[in-house]
Amino acid sequence: xxxxxxxxxxxxxxxxxxxxxxxxxxxxxxxxxxxxxxxxxxxxxxxxxxxxxxxxxxxxxxxxxxxxxxxxxxxxxxxxxxxxxxxxxxxxxxxxxxxxxxxxxxxxxxxxxxxxxxxxxxxxxxxxxxxxxxxxxxxxxxxxxxxxxxxxxxxxxxxxxxxxxxxxxxxxxxxxxxxxxxxxxxxxxxxxxxxxxxxxxxxxxxxxxxxxxxxxxxxxxxxxxxxxxxxxxxxxxxxxxxxxx
Amino acid sequence: xxxxxxxxxxxxxxxxxxxxxxxxxxxxxxxxxxxxxxxxxxxxxxxxxxxxxxxxxxxxxxxxxxxxxxxxxxxxxxxxxxxxxxxxxxxxxxxxxxxxxxxxxxxxxxxxxxxxxxxxxxxxxxxxxxxxxxxxxxxxxxxxxxxxxxxxxxxxxxxxxxxxxxxxxxxxxxxxxxxxxxxxxxxxxxxxxxxxxxxxxxxxxxxxxxxxxxxxxxxxxxxxxxxxxxxxxxxxxxxxxxxxxxxxxxxxxxxxxxxxxxxxxxxxxxxxxxxxxxxxxxxxxxxxxxxxxxxxxxxxxxxxxxxxxxxxxxxxxxxxxxxxxxxxxxxxxxxxxxxxxxxxxxxxxxxxxxxxxxxxxxxxxxxxxxxxxxxxxxxxxxxxxxxxxxxxxxxxxxxxxxxxxxxxxxxxxxxxxxxxxxxxxxxxxxxxxxxxxxxxxxxxxxxxxxxxxxxxxxxxxxxxxxxxxxxxxxxxxxxxxxxxxxxxxxxxxxxxxxxxxxxxxxxxxxxxxxxxxxxxxxxxxxxxxxxxxxxxxxxxxxxxxxxxxxxxxxxxxxxxxxxxxxxxxxxxxxxxxxxxxxxxxxxxxxxxxxxxxxxxxxxxxxxxx
Numbered sequence: 001x002x003x004x005x006x007x008x009x010x011x012x013x014x015x016x017x018x019x020x021x022x023x024x025x026x027x028x029x030x031x032x033x034x035x036x037x038x039x040x041x042x043x044x045x046x047x048x049x050x051x052x053x054x055x056x057x058x059x060x061x062x063x064x065x066x067x068x069x070x071x072x073x074x075x076x077x078x079x080x081x082x083x084x085x086x087x088x089x090x091x092x093x094x095x096x097x098x099x100x101x102x103x104x105x106x107x108x109x110x111x112x113x114x115x116x117x118x119x120x121x122x123x124x125x126x127x128x129x130x131x132x133x134x135x136x137x138x139x140x141x142x143x144x145x146x147x148x149x150x151x152x153x154x155x156x157x158x159x160x161x162x163x164x165x166x167x168x169x170x171x172x173x174x175x176x177x178x179x180x181x182x183x184x185x186x187x188x189x190x191x192x193x194x195x196x197x198x199x200x201x202x203x204x205x206x207x208x209x210x211x212x213x214x215x216x217x218x219x220x221x222x223x224x225x226x227x228x229x230x231x232x233x234x235x236x237x238x239x240x241x242x243x244x245x
Numbered sequence: 246x247x248x249x250x251x252x253x254x255x256x257x258x259x260x261x262x263x264x265x266x267x268x269x270x271x272x273x274x275x276x277x278x279x280x281x282x283x284x285x286x287x288x289x290x291x292x293x294x295x296x297x298x299x300x301x302x303x304x305x306x307x308x309x310x311x312x313x314x315x316x317x318x319x320x321x322x323x324x325x326x327x328x329x330x331x332x333x334x335x336x337x338x339x340x341x342x343x344x345x346x347x348x349x350x351x352x353x354x355x356x357x358x359x360x361x362x363x364x365x366x367x368x369x370x371x372x373x374x375x376x377x378x379x380x381x382x383x384x385x386x387x388x389x390x391x392x393x394x395x396x397x398x399x400x401x402x403x404x405x406x407x408x409x410x411x412x413x414x415x416x417x418x419x420x421x422x423x424x425x426x427x428x429x430x431x432x433x434x435x436x437x438x439x440x441x442x443x444x445x446x447x448x449x450x451x452x453x454x455x456x457x458x459x460x461x462x463x464x465x466x467x468x469x470x471x472x473x474x475x476x477x478x479x480x481x482x483x484x485x486x487x488x489x490x491x492x493x494x495x496x497x498x499x500x501x502x503x504x505x506x507x508x509x510x511x512x513x514x515x516x517x518x519x520x521x522x523x524x525x526x527x528x529x530x531x532x533x534x535x536x537x538x539x540x541x542x543x544x545x546x547x548x549x550x551x552x553x554x555x556x557x558x559x560x561x562x563x564x565x566x567x568x569x570x571x572x573x574x575x576x577x578x579x580x581x582x583x584x585x586x587x588x589x590x591x592x593x594x595x596x597x598x599x600x601x602x603x604x605x606x607x608x609x610x611x612x613x614x615x616x617x618x619x620x621x622x623x624x625x626x627x628x629x630x631x632x633x634x635x636x637x638x639x640x641x642x643x644x645x646x647x648x649x650x651x652x653x654x655x656x657x658x659x660x661x662x663x664x665x666x667x668x669x670x671x672x673x674x675x676x677x678x679x680x681x682x683x684x685x686x687x688x689x690x691x692x693x694x695x696x697x698x699x700x701x702x703x704x705x706x707x708x709x710x711x712x713x714x715x716x717x718x719x720x721x722x723x724x725x726x727x728x729x730x731x732x733x734x735x736x737x738x739x740x741x742x743x744x745x746x747x748x749x750x751x752x753x754x755x756x757x758x759x760x761x762x763x764x765x766x767x768x769x770x771x772x773x774x775x776x777x778x779x780x781x782x783x784x785x786x787x788x789x790x791x792x793x794x795x796x797x798x799x800x801x802x803x804x805x806x807x808x809x810x811x812x813x814x815x816x817x818x819x820x821x822x823x824x825x826x827x828x829x830x831x832x833x834x835x836x837x838x839x840x841x842x843x844x845x846x847x848x849x850x851x852x853x854x
Contacts, residue, residue, distance in 0.1 A: 003732035003757065006750045019664050026662060030655040037651050040626050045644065048565060048634030057826040057834070058631025062571035066627070067620070074619045081662060082612040086605055088664040093601035118427075118520065163519040164421040165531060167596065167671060171737035171750065174668040180598040181420050181531050182514025198750050202671040202739045204414045206421060206428045207340035210742035 006171045012197065012218075013189050016174030018088045026081060096156065096188050108156040108188050111149050116159075116166035116179045116201065119208035123147050128228050132158065134184070141232050145214040147199060149191060150224035156188040167203035170216050178203050191218035274809075282391070284383035285809055289390050290369030291702060294695070296393065297361040298776060304352035305769050310337065310345050312726075316755075316762035318744045340429045342743040343412035344404075347430070350415035351400060351438070355445045358683060359545070360393060361691055362552035363452050363487070367480045369702065370556075371456055373800035373807065374474050376465025376816040381458040389451035392444050399441035406434040414741065416538060419512040419531045423504055426520040436505055439498045446495045449487055456484040465799065467818030471576070472838070474798055474822040475569065478576050479555025482583045486544045486551075490587070494541035497534060504529075535597055539590035547586045549683055551579055553690030554621060557646045559822070560697050561625060563796045564640040565632025566834050568823035571624040578617035578624075585614040595666045604663045611661040618654050622647065633826075633834075638712030639794075642693030645720055649685025653678060656731065671741075674734025680727045692716070692775065699779070700793045704805040705786030708778050715774040722768025726761050733757070795835045797822050802839050817841075 011017045051057070100106050110132045113124045123146070126132045127139040149155050159168050161179040168187060169176045177187045191197070201212035219227060283289060306325070313322050314337045321327070326335035337345070368386065372379055380386045404410040412430030413422035421427045422435050460481045464473070473481075500511040512534045515527025562569045569575060591599065591607030625647050634640060656678045660666045669675065692715070699707045733754055738745050745751040792801040799816045800807075816839045824836035828850040836842070 002736075002753060003729070004735055006737045015664075016668075019668055022662060023659065023665050023668070026659055026665065030658055034651060034655055037622060037626065038648060041629070041644070041648060041651075044626055044629040044631075045634055048629055048632045049636060051631075051633050055633075057565070057567040057633050059567060059826045059828065060570065060627075060631070061568050061823075062574065062624070062627065066623075067571055067574050070623045071616070071620060075613070075616050078612050078615055078658075079609075081658065082609045085608060085662045085664050089601070089604060089608070092664065092667060093604065163517060164424075164427050165418055169671075169739065171668075176596050176667050176670055178597045181517050182527070183598055185598050198748055200739065200748060204343070204418070204421065204741045207338075207343055207412065207743075209343070210339065210744050210747055213747060 011172070011174050012193050012195065013173040013175065013191055015088070015092055015189060016172075018091075019174045022085060022088060025084070029077065029081065092188075096154075096186065108154045108186075109150075110156045110158060110186070112147060113158045113160065114147060114168060114179075115162055116168070116205070116212070117162040118164065118206050119201075119212045121145050121147065121199070121212065121214045122162075125228060125231075127232060128225055139232070139236075141228055141235055143231065146217060147214065148217045148219060148224060148227055150221040151191045151194050151218045152221060154188050154190050156186050159185045159187050164205050165203050166201045166205045166212070168199070169202035170197050170199045172197040173216070176202055191216070194218050194220055194223070282387055284379070284387045286368045286372050286380045286383070286386055287702070287807060287811075289386050290365050290367075292390050293360050293364035293368060293393075294366075294702075296390075296397075297357050297365060298779065300352055300356040300397070301361075302772060302776070304349055304357055305772060307345050307349035307352065309765060309769050311342065311349060312762040312765045313337070314342050314345075314743060315745070316759040318746060337743075339743040340409060340412055343414075343428070343741065344410040344430050346741060347412050347414050348400070348404070348410055351411075351441075353683075354415060354545075354549070355442065356393070356397060356400070358549045358687055359445070359449060362549065362687070363449065363456070363480065363483060364390065364393075366476075366552060366556060366691075366694055366698070367452065367456055367483075369698065370476055370800065371459055371480055372463070373701070373803060373811060374477050374798050374822075375460060375463060375468055376799045376812065376818065377459060377463035378810045378812065380455050381463055382455050385451050385455050389448045389455065392448035392451065396441040396444035396448065399437045399444065403434040403437040403441070406432055406437065408432045408434060411435045411438040416542070417501070417534075418538075419501065419504075419534050420517060420519065420525075423501060423512055424517075424519045424522070424525070425505075426522040436502060439502050439505075443495055443498050446491050446498070450491055450495075453484040453487040453491070456480055457488065460484075465816045465818055468799075468838075469818075471573065472818055472821045474555070475558040475572070475575055475579075476552070476555040479551045479553075479579055482579050483548050483551045486548055486583050486586065490541045490544040490548075493537055497537035497541075500537075501534065532594075532597060532599060535594050536590070536599075539593045540587075543590040543593065544583070544586045546679075546682070547582055550687055551582065553646065553687040553694075554579065556694045556697075557643050557690045558625070558628070559796075559798070560639055560693055561628050561643050561647075562823045562825060563697075563794050563835075564635045564637065564643065565629050566635070566795075566825045567628065567632040568821075568825055568827075569624070570627030570630070571620075572821065572823065574620055575624055578620045581617040582614060585610060585617070589614055592661055592666075595663050596670050608661060608663045612658065615654060615658060615661070618650075622651055622654070638709055638716055639693050639697045641713065641716045641720075642689045642696065645689040645716070646686050646693065649681055649689060649723075652728075653681030653685055656681060668737075669734050671739055672734040673730045673738050673740060676740055677727050677730030677734060680730070685723060685727070689719075692719070695775075695779065697794065698800075699782065699786075700789045701800055701803075701805050701807070703783050703786070704788060705782050705784075706789050706793060707782040707786055711774055711778040715771055715778065718771035718774070719768055722764045722771060725764035726768060729757050729761050792837075795833070797824060797835050797837050799838055802837060 011020050115122045123143045125141040159179045166179040175189045197216040199214040199216045321335035408429035411434045412428050425432050503509045510527050510529040512531050513525045513527050513529045517525045558569050589611045592611040595604050696707050696712050738751050803812050818838045819841050820838050826834050827836045829842045829847050830836035
């Protein structure tokens, strides 16, 4: 059975790969600790069970040096874990706001506005060649439950909700962010491979929480542009055709 | 009130708030004042214990219904489903599912874990272990029990409101919980839920004030702070935590009630349209609720854990026949957990949209709170090390406590690390983690404590064989239910999904979920053994003397069960609580706190070593 990370176990985003690395790092530290403490516990119990009836127990109220050791060693390990995580978090949530080295503002293309509502995702894209505006524009393109993004490089979405709280979750990319009423939250990620990735809601949003089923479609930049043109043509098609000449 | 001045001679003119009883002397009380509106801390403790045991079965039944849906989605649930969801063909509807897990958590947290620790064992043990004749405020104590009942009534009544019970999760995040149109359960049911929460809070607060006063003022002569059993330390620290954290939740609850009923907008931003209702007026922030809620509810996690840590330390020392290893580090680490517990609440909100810089500080404080927990674990192992381990059911529960706490503590590091939390937040990994801590650690500790202090409560022993069978079944059922949840979480299965198999990438998890559900039923059924053992032993268990375990604490100097006023001889304390296997104890392997060892004998033993 496959009881590990979804799909083939790999993350399909750069950040996801780093998250997995950190996960495995913690897993190793934690496993060693678990085996160590459990072995100590098991050995202590075994000794306690096999103690002879005339033998005296170890009458000890503790040991100062032991206490010092098992305060300092775990705190060093824990502090290492904590500090080692900071950079990936900064990359996911903060560096998008920072400036480039030459002082110019960092540019992450905003591809779409994703609006969660009970119980679906509504997505608004700017027309090809235009930036996403905070308010809807006449030539915006809309889709429901299908988010198209270009691969290769960071893209950003603006996450909002129409009603209650939701959370944008794409397991294969290891991306998650709550959509909070009254807030517009930028979420940036990249998709390293073109493909379809399942997208779902991760914050209780009502009885239909489990059915906010959607798909994130990652395409090459060209395919993405082509899809937008096609979607735009379909959306604005009013059935009128020029009479044959 | 003389009970506030524990002096040697106060036994002669004891005056319990005007009742005028004498200590531990048989006196006739009416049925009502003895069993119902009792002001005796022991009776109140037992009332709490039995109430919480029944509530545990209620909460368990709700959990089994949740598990049924995860194993057999949308299928008719036999018996329970036919009774409750007859109109839906015995099927759990998605909104009923949200209601079930909401109420499972509510019942288990607010009506089982918190009251069984502080209410039942805190009440029963504090006066007995510090050598007081009762709590400082007996009437307040009685009220703290009886304020549970409005809460139970309100939670119960919320099921019968139009639209069904509250269904916004036990965390009740707005706007889902706040706007009536947002969910079927967000109507009157949610208001009742909030009021119920307030009553639970009032009950806890009355207990907390009482415990602090009692522990500070009413210790027996010689019972210095550092001679108190760790149970008392843990109850003391818990009471402080509760006193400081709870007002915040109560205030938040009232703010939400006022948002719902008076039209204020503490938590409501403007222009939100839910279910085609009119747009909200707004001006508030939904994140405010999360901050206020977790400012209480994270310390509450320690309120749900610390007393069990204290009780397990007591039981481990007794069952290993040697002193607790590192008594003062144990006390300091509990204090550290309590202190740090106030600055880690943000780890529930890493991906909530709060300022990401806060995520960093909260991560460091959260990971560092693992340190005192680790110190405690090492000290428990040190306590067992070189002891004469008595493998009775009490010890088995304590071992389970320690080892399950190790797993629950270590799995916490994953979600404390913000980047990893991005992925596992709101998945089953979280569910696995907190069940390992709250069930695996706390509840096993409570099972041990029931078995250990039952003789003092009822003067009879509980059945050892049934206790062991209960332990084995619960232990196996527990691990087979909750360990696989880590795997579900890593596979990306979100919490609170009525039908995860709706998503292709989760379809293959159905067989694992079915196995977990079968284990959960085994575990649920095993609890009838505990109840059976408890009530049978209450009347038919073998009678026991004052000190069946050969323990050191003051409670074991009192008769079993102690009369009104607890002690027939006012205890005077000469030692710490863990002098097991002491060289000065003569031919027995324990030295009760009240036992005076003459100086010559102590010096002789010292030189002998």
